[in-house]
Amino acid sequence: MKAIVCVKQVPDTSGVVAVKEDGTMDRAAMATITNHDDLAAVEAALRIKDATGCKVVVVSMGPPPAEGMLRELLAMGCDEAVLVSAREFGGSDTYATSQILAAAIKKIGVEEDDVIFCGRQAIDGDTAQVGPQIAEKLHVPQVSYVAEITVEGKSVTVKRLLEDGYMTIKVATPCLLTCVKELNPARYMSVGGIMECYQKPLEVYNYETLKDDPLIDVDTIGLKGSPTNVYKSFSPPVKGAGMMLEGADKAAVDKLVGLLDEKHII
Numbered sequence: 001m002k003a004i005v006c007v008k009q010v011p012d013t014s015g016v017v018a019v020k021e022d023g024t025m026d027r028a029a030m031a032t033i034t035n036h037d038d039l040a041a042v043e044a045a046l047r048i049k050d051a052t053g054c055k056v057v058v059v060s061m062g063p064p065p066a067e068g069m070l071r072e073l074l075a076m077g078c079d080e081a082v083l084v085s086a087r088e089f090g091g092s093d094t095y096a097t098s099q100i101l102a103a104a105i106k107k108i109g110v111e112e113d114d115v116i117f118c119g120r121q122a123i124d125g126d127t128a129q130v131g132p133q134i135a136e137k138l139h140v141p142q143v144s145y146v147a148e149i150t151v152e153g154k155s156v157t158v159k160r161l162l163e164d165g166y167m168t169i170k171v172a173t174p175c176l177l178t179c180v181k182e183l184n185p186a187r188y189m190s191v192g193g194i195m196e197c198y199q200k201p202l203e204v205y206n207y208e209t210l211k212d213d214p215l216i217d218v219d220t221i222g223l224k225g226s227p228t229n230v231y232k233s234f235s236p237p238v239k240g241a242g243m244m245l246e247g248a249d250k251a252a253v254d255k256l257v258g259l260l261d262e263k264h265i266i
């Protein structure tokens, strides 16, 4: 088997979020990181590699600097990397992004016992749509919100997180799993891994590489092929000053409950 992991490079929204004058996010001014859920997916794939010796291929669609992130993943133990990058792919919404990533995964090759991994959600776009859309386009079964994985030959048993518990699902391979960051903490790059990562294969798939796939069409990729377009983006209004209630007696509690009730919070 092999594991194919989709990984997105995202701006680090936990630090200072830079906003341009027009209100859009200034991505160039922010540090970039590997999306948290995707790191959990990479770790899950590497644990399967530790147990079975399978190959792990990481794939990312993004601008050329995303190569740095892919090299780090190779230094963690992944075997091969694919960077999907072309001007024609820019401006893609989730529909177009999943068209392109599905075509790239087909090019990598999906065999009977392969497992494709995605994160549950990217911290910038935040839609959680790309993984399930890739599965649809590859016609493979999918399980989202995966928190535990056991691979047994041509089936995978997973624990799927629900709001108030979890369910256990057995799914046939090839399949796609979207992983939550709670799945497992990602390992660090090793010194040996850093030394080796530039010898490992990193291929770039551009428009020429993928253009013959039926999923790649001017009407299904890039800005023109995106059924949705961002019409306007803006920063949410800053919350007003908080209110401090004095005292720790019943009167103060009644006042607090009254205020929360007034605002329909309780």
Ligand SMILES: Cc1cc2nc3c(=O)[nH]c(=O)nc-3n(C[C@H](O)[C@H](O)[C@H](O)COP(=O)(O)OP(=O)(O)OC[C@H]3O[C@@H](n4cnc5c(N)ncnc54)[C@H](O)[C@@H]3O)c2cc1C
Binding pocket: 006, 007, 008, 009, 035, 037, 038, 059, 060, 061, 062, 090, 091, 092, 093, 094, 095, 097, 098, 101, 117, 118, 119, 120, 121, 122, 123, 124, 125, 126, 127, 128, 129, 130, 131, 223, 226, 228, 229, 230
């Ligand atoms: C309405 C709309 C319009 C948009 N228009 C534009 C636009 O004009 N220009 C623009 O640049 N962006 C645009 N975007 C953003 C773009 O669609 C997203 O960056 C992209 O589709 C990924 O979606 P997401 O960030 O919500 O990922 P999610 O669906 O939350 O990601 C889930 C998982 O899918 C995988 N994944 C997602 N994206 C990638 C990737 N690039 N490479 C590898 N794996 C990936 C990862 O495993 C990730 O954890 C638009 C988004 C929307 C919703």
